[in-house]
Amino acid sequence: MELKQLLALVTVGDTGSVTKAARLLHVVQPAVSRYIRALEDEVGVPLFERSRQGMTLTPAGEVLAERARRALLELDRARAEIRPDREHVRGIVTIGLLESTVELVAAPLVEALGRRHPGIDVRILSAFSGHLRQWLDDGAVDMSLLYNVNSTPSIAVTPLLREALWAIAPPDTELGREALTWDRVCENRLILPVAGHGLRTLVDEALGAAAAAPTIVCQTNSMPVQKRLVAVGTGWSVLPAAGVAEDVAAGRLRGGPIVDPAISRTIVLALPRAGRIPPAAEVSATEIVRVTHRLVEDGTWPTASVAQAG
Known part of the structure; x- marks a missing residue:
């Protein structure tokens, strides 16, 4: 297999069109078709289903395209790491962020990495x-924020912070200074994550401990959907403080921590144990720790406290 063939496979798979792929790759259309046919001849199975609507990867094509993406990414990383630069760490780093943390973490993290390590291509x-x-x-x-996860033989975990989950109410709800109990929360219809979701498991455990019987009007795997439904008055929800801090501060939602029992999660930074960790990943991990701790210390991350290792 040649690099140009793998590029053609991935690009046609992403665009669904040989013509569009040829334009993106800056080659003529027959060349892209030739690369795809050569790959199919080599592996011995069709990689695309061809129709008037375009090109769609077959199951075999999906497998090969996924492996090709990883190979191309590793080549990009190698190029970035060996490119001469005496002043800065270079490389490509792909960081996974929990959906509920994106609003708080993404902007300061990208800003900090760009300021301290401009040679890093952050994804x-x-x-x-x-x-x-x-x-x-x-x-x-290369690394990811996860929650309620311990180190294993395959990943090394660094605890970052412990965060309370909040009851979230529509913006016109009158909330006093008293803590919100599960009885108070369950007086309202609830919009919750789907069963099996990690947050839903935490909520179900707390509901069981409180012997509360909620009326669940909707289950969804989308936090923006939860927030939108609460904002228009469909019901209440339970979400991490990080995911709703800006909305509460702006008055788009109301909310606060729950008691009897309180509910919280520990957010960690996880990295794979296998293989060498490139310098770009090492400094990025350090920056994630610095940024998240600063968000806790300056009060930007509500009801969170820095977690202690061990």
């Missing part, structure tokens, strides 16, 4: 903890 992916853990195991991200 950020966001998702729920389960997806991020899979991406970390698969090598799709």
Whole structure:
């Protein structure tokens, strides 16, 4: 397999069109078609389904395209690391951020890395903890924020902070200074994460301990959907403080910590144990620790406290 063939495979798979791929790769269309046919001849199976609507990867094509993306990324990383630069660490770093932390963490992290390490090409992916853990195991991200995860033979974990989860209410809700109990929360219809989601597990455990019987009007795997439904008055929800801090401060939502029992999560930074950690990843990990701790210390991350290792 040649590099140009793998580039053609990935680009056609992403665009669904030989013509568009040829334009992006700055080659003529017949060349792209030739690269794809050569790959199919080599592996012995069709890699695309061809129709009037365009080119769609077959199951075999999906497998090969995913491996090709990783190989191309590793080549990009190698080029970045060996490019001469006497002053700065260089390289490509892909960082996984929990969807609930993006609003607080992404901007200061990218700013700090750009200021301290301008030679690093930063790439950020966001998702729920389960997806991020899979991406970390698969090598799709170099490091990731996860929660309630311990070190294992495959990943090394650094605890960053402990964060309370909040009850979130519509913006016109009158909330006093008293703490919110589960009985108070369950007086309202709830919008919760889908069953099996890590946050939903925490909520279900707390509901069981409080012997509360909620009315669940909607379950979703999207935090923006949860916030939107609460904002328009569909019901209340339970979400990490990091994911709603800006909304509460701006008056788009109301909310506060829950008691009897309180509910919280520990956010950690996870890196793979296998292989050499490139310098760019090492300094990026250090910057993540610095940024998250600063957000806690200056009060930007509500109800959070710096976690202690061990």
